[in-house]
Amino acid sequence: MSRRVLALLRLLGGLLVLGVLVWRFGTGPFDDAWRVTTWGSVAGALLLTGLATVANAWRWRVIAHALGVPLTPAGSVAAYYRSQFLNATxxxxxxxxxxxxxxxxRxxxxxxxxxxxTVxxxxxxxxxxxxxxxxxxVVVPTPLRVWAPVVGAGLGAVALLTAWLARRAGSIGVVGDDVRLLLRPAVGGRVVAASCASTAAHAAVFLVAVSAVGVDASPGLLATIALAVLVGSAVPLNVAGWGPREGITAGIFALAGLGSSTGLTVSIVFGVLAAVATVPGLLVLLADTVLRRRRKATLSPTRELEEARRG
Structure with a gap:
């Protein structure tokens, strides 16, 4: 029951954010986003998301191997595409x-x-x-620099929590064991490298959306905004990925002096590109369905024969 309530709150939260954005800005940014989205930007998003998916699958394999449940390269990439498609829909x-x-x-x-x-x-x-x-x-001189202490404090709190968990035993000992495994250089270094590669690819998809809309700003500012949007998009109150991402992007663009309406348009284009780029996951799901049916068709005669032998 609690899981159902939480899922409902997430859905309502995303719908509320989208409703407020439509009430505040109208449908103009949505119309503009559909107008500027081109096949070239879709192709770029597919390629960049493919690179990000390979990097994410690598990170997942490294962690899974450290926890004693290894994965194959092909299987991890296919599973990651499938999960991204389900997340987006x-x-x-x-x-x-x-x-x-x-x-x-299983x-x-x-x-x-x-x-x-996976967690x-x-x-x-x-x-x-x-x-x-x-x-x-901290490094790039932008209007967003004033928020560095806030983000840094949040990250520092997570680091302190991680250090505390790494020393715990008892009921949360499993978490502490996992943290110690992940902090090993052989594991942590590859996890960081894979995450950096994935982040760069996803940020590049955002910059494709920025280019499609025609935003004129410095590369440093746009890269910083891209990272901020990616971090903000992790908020799990959305409707198939839509909701907080659009509100956060509009707010960040306003803080950067680029206009909240422009930010909303960029976010919508980014959302469309990100969703379309997960279509290979649909192919994985379809392939799963075909394989399941073949297995059932193969097993059915065997089961009938066994039942006949048993009388």
Whole structure:
């Protein structure tokens, strides 16, 4: 019941944000977004998202191997595409990851470890994004620099919590064990590298959206905004990815002096590109369905023969 209530709150939260944006800006930014989205930008998003997916799958494999539930390269990429498609089409934005973790855990014979690998995959990726945002806010001279202490304080609190968990035992000992494993240089270094590659690719998709809209700003400012939007998009109150991302982007563009309406248009284009780029996940789902039906067709005669022998 609590999970259903939480899922409903996430859905309502996303709908509320979208409703407020439409009430505040009208449908103009949505019309503009559809007008400027081109096949060239879609192709670029497909390519860049493919690179990000490969990097994310690598990070997932590294973590899963450390937790004792290894994955194959091809299987991890296919599963990641499937989870991204489900995240982009179902409310909440996390159901695809939940499905990925459960399926991995069952296939590996350890449901708990499979779920933990997926959770750590998401958490570590978002932490690296936040760290890159702090670096950009401090290094790049932009109007957003004033927010560096706030983001840095939040990241510092997470670091302190991580250090505390790494020393705990008892009921949360499993979390502490996982943290110690992930902090090993051989594991942590590859996780950070994969996360940086993924973040760069997703930020590039955002810059494709910015270019399509025709925003005129310095590369440093746009890169910083891209990182801020990626971090803000992690808020799990959305409708298939839509909602907080649009509100956050509009707010960040306003803070940067680029106009909130422009930011909303960019966010809509980004959302369209990100959603279309997950279409390979649909192909994975269709392939799963075909394979399942073939297995059932193969097993059915065998079962009938066994039942006939048993009388």
């Amino acid at each position: 179902l409310p909440g934005g996390v159901l695809g990851d939940a499905h990925r973790g459960v399926r991995h855990g 296939d590996a014979g350890d449901l708990g470890a499979g779920l933990r690998a 750590w995959d998401r958490v570590t990726g978002q932490l690296v994004q936040a760290a890159l945002l702090v670096v950009a806010l």
